[in-house]
Amino acid sequence: MTCEQARTQMLGESGGEDFAAHLASCESCRNEVSRIGTLWQSLDLLPLEEPSGTVRERFYEMLGAYRQGLASAEPRKAFVWWQAAAAAALLVLGLGLGYGVRGDKSRPEMAQLREEVASMRQLVALSLMQQQSASERLRGVTWAYRAEPSDREVLGALVTAVNHDTNVNVRLAAVDALRRFAASPETRRAVIEALPSQTTPLVQVALIDLLVDFKERSAAGVLKTLAANQGANDGVRQQAQWALEKLQ
Amino acid sequence: MKKLLVLSFTAALMAPAVLPQDAQKATVAFSDPSRPRKLVVETMSGSITVRGYGGQEAIVETTGTGFRARKGKETEPPAGMHRIGGDSAGVEISEENNTVRISSGPSPFAQAGVVIQVPTQTSVSVNARLGNAITIENITGEIEANNMNGQVTITNVSGSVVAHSMNGKIVASINSVTPDKAMSFSTMNGKIDVTLPASIKANVKLKTNHGDIFTDFDVKLDSTAQPPQVEDNRQKGGRYRVQFDRGTAGTINGGGPEIQFTTFNGDILIHKK
Amino acid sequence: MLRVFSNVNVNMTDNAVMAEVSAGRVARLAVLFERYHRALFRYFISMNGHREQAEDLVQEVFFRMLRYRSSYDPAQSFTAWMYQIARNAGVDQGRRVRMAEVVDIDSFALASSAPGPEESVSRSQDLALLRRAMNQLPQDKREVLVLSRFQGMKHEDIAEVLGCEVGTVKVRVYRAIRALEQIYFTLEKEKAS
Numbered sequence: 001m002t003c004e005q006a007r008t009q010m011l012g013e014s015g016g017e018d019f020a021a022h023l024a025s026c027e028s029c030r031n032e033v034s035r036i037g038t039l040w041q042s043l044d045l046l047p048l049e050e051p052s053g054t055v056r057e058r059f060y061e062m063l064g065a066y067r068q069g070l071a072s073a074e075p076r077k078a079f080v081w082w083q084a085a086a087a088a089a090l091l092v093l094g095l096g097l098g099y100g101v102r103g104d105k106s107r108p109e110m111a112q113l114r115e116e117v118a119s120m121r122q123l124v125a126l127s128l129m130q131q132q133s134a135s136e137r138l139r140g141v142t143w144a145y146r147a148e149p150s151d152r153e154v155l156g157a158l159v160t161a162v163n164h165d166t167n168v169n170v171r172l173a174a175v176d177a178l179r180r181f182a183a184s185p186e187t188r189r190a191v192i193e194a195l196p197s198q199t200t201p202l203v204q205v206a207l208i209d210l211l212v213d214f215k216e217r218s219a220a221g222v223l224k225t226l227a228a229n230q231g232a233n234d235g236v237r238q239q240a241q242w243a244l245e246k247l248q
Numbered sequence: 249m250k251k252l253l254v255l256s257f258t259a260a261l262m263a264p265a266v267l268p269q270d271a272q273k274a275t276v277a278f279s280d281p282s283r284p285r286k287l288v289v290e291t292m293s294g295s296i297t298v299r300g301y302g303g304q305e306a307i308v309e310t311t312g313t314g315f316r317a318r319k320g321k322e323t324e325p326p327a328g329m330h331r332i333g334g335d336s337a338g339v340e341i342s343e344e345n346n347t348v349r350i351s352s353g354p355s356p357f358a359q360a361g362v363v364i365q366v367p368t369q370t371s372v373s374v375n376a377r378l379g380n381a382i383t384i385e386n387i388t389g390e391i392e393a394n395n396m397n398g399q400v401t402i403t404n405v406s407g408s409v410v411a412h413s414m415n416g417k418i419v420a421s422i423n424s425v426t427p428d429k430a431m432s433f434s435t436m437n438g439k440i441d442v443t444l445p446a447s448i449k450a451n452v453k454l455k456t457n458h459g460d461i462f463t464d465f466d467v468k469l470d471s472t473a474q475p476p477q478v479e480d481n482r483q484k485g486g487r488y489r490v491q492f493d494r495g496t497a498g499t500i501n502g503g504g505p506e507i508q509f510t511t512f513n514g515d516i517l518i519h520k521k
Numbered sequence: 522m523l524r525v526f527s528n529v530n531v532n533m534t535d536n537a538v539m540a541e542v543s544a545g546r547v548a549r550l551a552v553l554f555e556r557y558h559r560a561l562f563r564y565f566i567s568m569n570g571h572r573e574q575a576e577d578l579v580q581e582v583f584f585r586m587l588r589y590r591s592s593y594d595p596a597q598s599f600t601a602w603m604y605q606i607a608r609n610a611g612v613d614q615g616r617r618v619r620m621a622e623v624v625d626i627d628s629f630a631l632a633s634s635a636p637g638p639e640e641s642v643s644r645s646q647d648l649a650l651l652r653r654a655m656n657q658l659p660q661d662k663r664e665v666l667v668l669s670r671f672q673g674m675k676h677e678d679i680a681e682v683l684g685c686e687v688g689t690v691k692v693r694v695y696r697a698i699r700a701l702e703q704i705y706f707t708l709e710k711e712k713a714s
Contacts, residue, residue, distance in 0.1 A: 008691045036698055039705070041304050043670050045367065046648055046655075047388070048284075051562040053428035053505070055576050059554050059583055066587055067547055127551040133371075134392050135408040136555070138430040142451075142506040168394065168412040169432035172510055176453065201414070201436045205457060205512055209495075235436065235512050239457070283673065 003029055010036055056124065064120035118148045129157050134167040141173040145180050155181045159190045162207075168200055175206040179213070188216050195222050201233040208236075208243045217247050276306045278367075280346040284389070285370040290351040293378045295361035295398070300368035300386035306348045307365040308341055371407075381416075390429075399438075413438060417514065423521075425450075425505075432508040439514040446520045449504030455495040456511045463518040469498040535599035543590045553599075554583055560672055561607060567667045568611060570656065581610045601678040604668065608682065650712065654705040662697040669694050 001009075001022040006029050009019045023030050125147055128140025141161065147154040158181070161174035181187040191214070195207045204226070211219040226232060227240040278285050287306060289296055301307075339352045339362060350364065361380070366372070371389035374382050380398045384391055388406045395413040402409055402420040408429035411418050417438035424445055425431065433440045439459070444450075446465075454461050509516045535556070541549045558579055565575035585606050586593075593602060655663060668674045668682065669690070680687045 008688075008695050010695060036702065039702055040670065040698060042648075042651060043655075043666075044304065045302075045369070046652060048369065048559075049563050049566050049572075050426055050428075051559060051576055051579065052572075055558055055562070055579055056428065056554075058576075058580055059558065060551070062580060062584060063548065063550060063554075063587075066584075070547065123548060123551050127555055130552070131555055133390050134410045135390050135429050135431070138410060138432055138508075139428070139505065142430055167392070167410065169410045169434055169508065172434055173430075173432060173506075173508060176508075202412075202434055202510060202512060205436075206510070209457075233436070235457075239512075280673070 007032070060120040060124045063123060067119070068115075118151070121147050122151055122154055125154050126157055129161060134170055137161070137165065137167070137170045138173055141170060141177050144174075145177040147180065149181055149183055152186075155184065155187060155190075159187075159194070162190075162194050162203070163197065168202065171198075171200065171203045172206055175203060175210055178210060182214055188214055188218075192216070192219050192222055195219075195226065201236045204233070204236045205239050208239050212243050212246050215247065220244060220247060223247070272311075273307065273309045274341055276308065276341055276343050276348050278305065278346045278348065279343060283346040285367060286347040287364065287366050287370050287372045288347060288349045289362070289364065289372075289374045289376075290349075291362065291376055292352060294352070295380040295383070296374050296376055297361070297363045297383040298372050298374060298385070298387065299363070299365050300370065300388070301365045302368070303365070304367055306343075308339070308350060309363045310339055311361045311363060409433070417441065421521075428505055430505045430507070432510075434508070434510040435514060436511070437513045438511065439517065440509050440511050441517045441519075442509070443519040443521050444507075447501065449501045451497070451499050451503050451506045452518070453497045453506060453508045453510075454516055455509070456514060456516055458513050459511055459515040461496070461509075461516045461518075464520050465500050465518055467498040467500055469496060536595055539586075539590075539593055539599050539602075540595045542586070543593045543595070547587065547590070550583065550587060553586070557603065558583075561603075564604070564607060564667060564672060565611065567655070567663065567671070568660070569614075574614065578607070578610050578614065582607050585610060598675075598678045598681065600672075600674055601681040604672070604674070604678075604682045650708050651705060654701055654708055657704050657708075658697065658701055662693075662700050665690065665693045666697040666701065 001018040003022075003026060006019060006022045006026070010033055023033065121143055125140050125143035128143060129137050131137055131140070141158065144154045144158055155178075158174045158177050162171055162178070165171050165174065175191075178187055178191060188211075191207055191210055195204065195211075198204050198207060208223065208226075211223070223240045223244050227237050227244060229237065232240075287298065289298065339350065342349050348366070350362065352362070366387075368386055369388045371391070372384055372387055373390075373392040374384065375394045376382050376398060377396050382393050382395050382398065382400045384393060384400075384402045384405065386404050390407055391402060391405060391409045391411070393400045393402065393409075393411040393413075395416055397415045398413065399416040400411050400413050400418045400420075402411065402418075402422075405420075405422055406424045407426050408431050409420055409422060410432050411420065411434070412432075413435045415437045416435065417440070418433050418435050419441045420433065421443040422445065425448060433442060444465075452467060509518070533552070535553060538549050538552050542553075561579045561582055562575050565578045566572065569575065582603065586603070589606070655666075658666070665679065665683065668679050669676070674682070676687050676690045679690045683690070683693075685693075
């Protein structure tokens with residue numbers, strides 16, 4: 001192997017025996033490997049750029065609207081249009097869809113936009129909650145909190161998270177997010193069912209507190225069992241007892 | 249998986265390795281530069297320290313008198329019997345797809361601890377089941393820490409933090425938070441003491457069943473929350489303290505990704521850097 | 522209950538997910554978004570140094586993936602396809618902002634805010650120099666370096682994206698890093714003098 005050939009192997013996926021043999025006999029190539037190797041490795045230490053928070057919002061806006069668009073009109077073309085559209089949509093949302101809405105919600109454009117937004121939030125929540133990192137799933141749960149109270153898919157994802165997520169903090173956040181779905185009897189049932197199988201004290205407390213906030217009297221049975229459970233954490237048992245009294 | 253053929257670097261440990269009883273130190277290379285680096289630590293006992301440094305590899309050292317004590321003479325098994333269970337602390341190290349995994353099983357030597365150095369830019373996930381303290385410092389990345397019995401201390405870090413301790417306080421000092429990332433701190437018994445950059449934008453959710461919440465940030469509370477009690481002793485050389493109701497939410501600097509603070513028995517303190 | 526995502530598990534390959542999108546389950550693109558938007562952003566910012574423009578281009582890439590989804594061939598490497606779209610989007614953008622000093626030194630805030638021992642002050646200066654050297658590389662050299670080193674693409678995929686032979690990729694990567702080395706040392710000398 002010549003030096004010329006050896007050089008192209010330096011950063012390759014496998015050197016092979018010829019390469020090793022060449023290096024053994026060629027000092028200048030050895031030096032080069034060492035220098036280049038150092039530089040190659042150092043590139044790894046350059047700090048990684050992070051995009052801003054708006055990238056995700058814009059994508060989901062676009063995706064949601066695209067899906068709507070598939071059903072009706074033809075997809076829009078130039079992306080510059082999208083920038084303006086997304087910005088305008090967000091502006092309209094800020095004016096019309098906050099709490100304390102001004103204007104007439106029944107106007108068709110508003111209703112459609114509202115639906116797009118709900119659809120977007122659902123998408124964000126669900127896809128984030130599927131991610132491998134706890135921090136991402138946490139973010140997904142906070143998006144879930146902004147979903148429509150009638151959104152059963154998001155509710156399902158939250159209940160799954162409460163019962164099965166491997167990270168305590170995600171489970172805690174999911175319990176809290178269930179407040180958004182307080183109106184649904186399904187939610188209350190799910191919370192009552194979650195309590196006996198949960199073993200992490202903080203999450204048990206969170207579920208108990210939620211039942212109290214929901215004023216859910218039908219939880220009395222589960223709470224009584226928990227309060228009497230010798231194996232449960234003392235703080236949890238006290239909290240269950242307190243909850244029973246509050247729910248009288 | 250891309251391998252870099254460079255002679256002057258420490259060879260990567262390709263197969264899972266068990267740290268021999270007397271060897272106290274091992275070095276592992278991260279082999280796949282196309283993925284971000286990750287460190288996953290799961291130990292049954294002993295303290296865990298993870299420290300970011302300027303090098304390329306993961307350096308694992310075990311500490312504690314447990315090992316050395318064992319180095320002495322071994323007792324002879326009684327006649328006809330043999331020893332079960334082995335006597336190494338069984339620290340296992342492996343690397344795959346740029347993730348270094350370190351795990352150890354139960355050890356009779358509760359004092360044994362492990363110190364791991366990794367490149368500063370590495371995501372770290374630590375799970376201590378029966379162990380003592382978890383300490384993580386000088387790291388930029390996603391940090392997850394879970395401790396059954398013991399303190400969690402996270403200092404001089406950037407990125408995002410998700411931390412939980414069953415019995416033990418959580419102390420964290422964060423230099424900067426990755427935009428768009430949520431964080432969460434929770435403990436059943438113990439206080440949460442977190443320092444955040446003064447310019448941070450966040451939505452905070454605060455809950456303690458038996459404790460107080462203090463901060464020197466200017467937190468705009470949700471309209472449903474009770475107004476806090478403000479204690480301003482700065483004129484007298486004291487401090488500025490805002491005390492909240494046990495469960496509350498609000499925004500800092502206009503709001504942003506959510507940060508949750510939850511404790512059952514303990515105070516919550518949020519400091520401005 | 523998870524109608525939209527019930528069939529997607531975390532380990533589904535990019536190819537498989539994109540095939541679903543192609544087949545009409547358009548919402549699945551979100552999975553690819555979550556996997557790749559950061560890497561794409563970093564690619565664009567290495568190419569043109571401009572944060573806003575990089576973010577716009579990320580949007581454009583995903584939009585084009587939607588629009589051209591029916592032309593996606595599942596036999597093809599997904600990353601190769603994605604980066605082909607990315608390159609085209611970059612070219613279509615028209616403007617190429619001059620690299621030199623556009624990427625701000627604030628981006629080092631992340632690394633240098635978590636210093637270890639004292640040596641890290643000089644380390645972050647070295648890294649700043651390295652960054653400048655990267656920025657001064659000619660576009661095509663920088664691109665092949667970014668694709669192989671940072672995006673971690675296989676040589677076959679890079680060959681497909683750049684439209685050249687696989688063997689050529691190796692040579693180009695080598696030449697790129699040699700050029701980087703030259704620039705780096707020149708900058709170092711300038712600093713010292």
